[in-house]
Amino acid sequence: MPKVGMEPIRRQQLIKATMAAIDEVGLAEATVMRIARHAGVSAGIISHYFGGKDGLLEATMRQILTDLSHAVAARRHALEDDSPRAHIGAIIEGNFDRTQVTDPAAKTWLAFWASSMHKPALQRLQNVNDRRLYANLCHQFKRVMPRADARNAARGLAAMIDGLWLRGALTPDGLDAPEARHLAHTYLDQLLIHYGCQQFASTAETL
């Protein structure tokens, strides 16, 4: 009866269930019982594996960030072209893969954003991620423009990515990923042109 090696399976199961519950009724109504029901287990087990609800929420956010990180890294490693444009394009693509731009992930993400303002544990994760996006963009932009311009470009593109994503999450029909990607890439080209790097702008959209 007592199964061994269940831990990783259960953890994954519960994290998935957490996103499903948040997608269904929102973070505020995502009770441990509802999450447990989604996972097909009893409520008590959450404390067992995650120490409590907060532990589960933190693990869930961490999962989403890890997924995002992987999505970006995978695309960058797959690049044949080492140009800044290619790297930044891969970052954009990764952000709109976001493992899944599906409702569960998107709503969970936004819920955590709001929640992170008042929960140090989440805030830490949030900041690390924010800074990584900004640093990555900045680094690539600096390869083709002065430091100050690069910073502005990075801030602008980061805002654009988050803004597209945020508006997508709020739209009743869900995020239109192809359109969002198109707008982001267009904006990237505008930035490169604006800061005098026409030669780096793509002529054909990558999408």
Place this chain on the structure above:
Amino acid sequence: MPKVGMEPIRRQQLIKATMAAIDEVGLAEATVMRIARHAGVSAGIISHYFGGKDGLLEATMRQILTDLSHAVAARRHALEDDSPRAHIGAIIEGNFDRTQVTDPAAKTWLAFWASSMHKPALQRLQNVNDRRLYANLCHQFKRVMPRADARNAARGLAAMIDGLWLRGALTPDGLDAPEARHLAHTYLDQLLIHYGCQQFASTAETL
């Protein structure tokens, strides 16, 4: 201690207190008791004046949207210049006034964004506002570029505004309004240039 005609005063007081409480501990922990304490009244009065907590939250969101609407409208009415650039600039300015880009308003706004995904009453308000921003931008862009381009420009600028604002709300130090406005205006000019309307782009930032 006036004892008559308190209703509008109390309502205003309680809406302010709601924002303060959300700023302080987040929407999830903003209990009626905490809100009431902020307002210096008893908890029961919230049900008296707003029918319940939900009524207060809805009224608070409505207030924020009204404030935003007024901030934009005021700036547009004050324009001496009727150009699209001027109108869109005023919309940007209005969005970064947001009556106050103060923490209480910003955090309340973000909290409602997340919450609106699962509360029809808030979602309605949210959608009306979203569509108004997009429609206004679109209308102005159409004055200087083809319909399809105008739509993309409007979508991009709306995303940029929300993105800047979102990242500002999440930054520990709060939103840096001047910088955000600068980035938005820069993007606006890029858009006008990109779509071949150089003559409408401002040469000197309005900020």
Place this chain on the structure above:
Amino acid sequence: MPKVGMEPIRRQQLIKATMAAIDEVGLAEATVMRIARHAGVSAGIISHYFGGKDGLLEATMRQILTDLSHAVAARRHALEDDSPRAHIGAIIEGNFDRTQVTDPAAKTWLAFWASSMHKPALQRLQNVNDRRLYANLCHQFKRVMPRADARNAARGLAAMIDGLWLRGALTPDGLDAPEARHLAHTYLDQLLIHYGCQQFASTAETL
């Protein structure tokens, strides 16, 4: 402005409103605010005139009992015939007049019955009334039968009256007073015959 001599008017108004409220939503939901609204006055005034909600409820029950008492007394005084049958018949009639067998009075009555089991003030009123009905019936029956038989007859008729009335109050369509009176009178005649007083039984129903 300050009107004088309002007291009796207000008291009557509020007692009526209490019955109306109990009829509408039951004793448990008959809040002072609802009662006050029925009377077209503010809630605070109830404490003013009755010292509090309990005072109003007690006054209301007292009113109902007084009305009942008057209804019986009036019919007995109007009798031309001094026979036991006539007196008992008048008591039956009075109980099914009950000032009004209308829903407000009937529901209020039943509500007080239940409530009186745990409220000494109401219980006292209740007992006085119960005993008066029993004593009156007993006294008349004793004029035509032995003491022990009279007691049983009185108990039986009192139970019949209350039973008819109770079942009437619970019937969705309300109490069918004519039928109830008919059954009670029939029972009275059966009693008189059963205890060997045929000569006193009415031949034609009084209804």
Place this chain on the structure above:
Amino acid sequence: MPKVGMEPIRRQQLIKATMAAIDEVGLAEATVMRIARHAGVSAGIISHYFGGKDGLLEATMRQILTDLSHAVAARRHALEDDSPRAHIGAIIEGNFDRTQVTDPAAKTWLAFWASSMHKPALQRLQNVNDRRLYANLCHQFKRVMPRADARNAARGLAAMIDGLWLRGALTPDGLDAPEARHLAHTYLDQLLIHYGCQQFASTAETL
């Protein structure tokens, strides 16, 4: 302290506790906390097992009605004599067994009567029970008298039973069951004689 399969035990425990609480302080003051204290459990468990206070109250009323139904059915099945008199007598006996004519059951019953006027769920139960009593009596009376007479007899006896029971519940000393049964049986005989069925009336009381 068994930890599994507690549900039926707890449900029964809580229904008993509900009657005890109503007996003690009345329905209006029978709070979940008081009921829980009577059962020796925490208040939260009531919502767990009954979905809420209303669910518990409904279950309690249902229990009382079931008990009554069983009490009547058992006596009728045990009859050796199939005469109408015997059946109706068994119905009377069952109604004054009422599992227990104890105070808790009696006061709970009366409380529900009053309450049922404004709570559809209780009203339904109440009506089913009322109609069953009437239908059963009617059916038996019809075996020995014309339909119209049977209806009146049934109405009269039903009223007598409820009336005796009601007055018993209100008496400070509680219901005197033997006397009540005696009066009901006497009335039954009067009815049978009145409607010309002397041969069916019992000569010796069954009590």
Place this chain on the structure above:
DNA sequence: TATGAATGAGATTTCATTCAT
């Protein structure tokens, strides 16, 4: 390992009453 029974803290809401005007 996993369940579900149970608790107790906390949140919202209702309501009778008081009081200044």
Place this chain on the structure above:
DNA sequence: CATGAATGAAATCTCATTCAT
């Protein structure tokens, strides 16, 4: 005389967590 603003107590319900099995 009358109002309605305001309070504070109480009641119900929800929920994360603990624990025996």
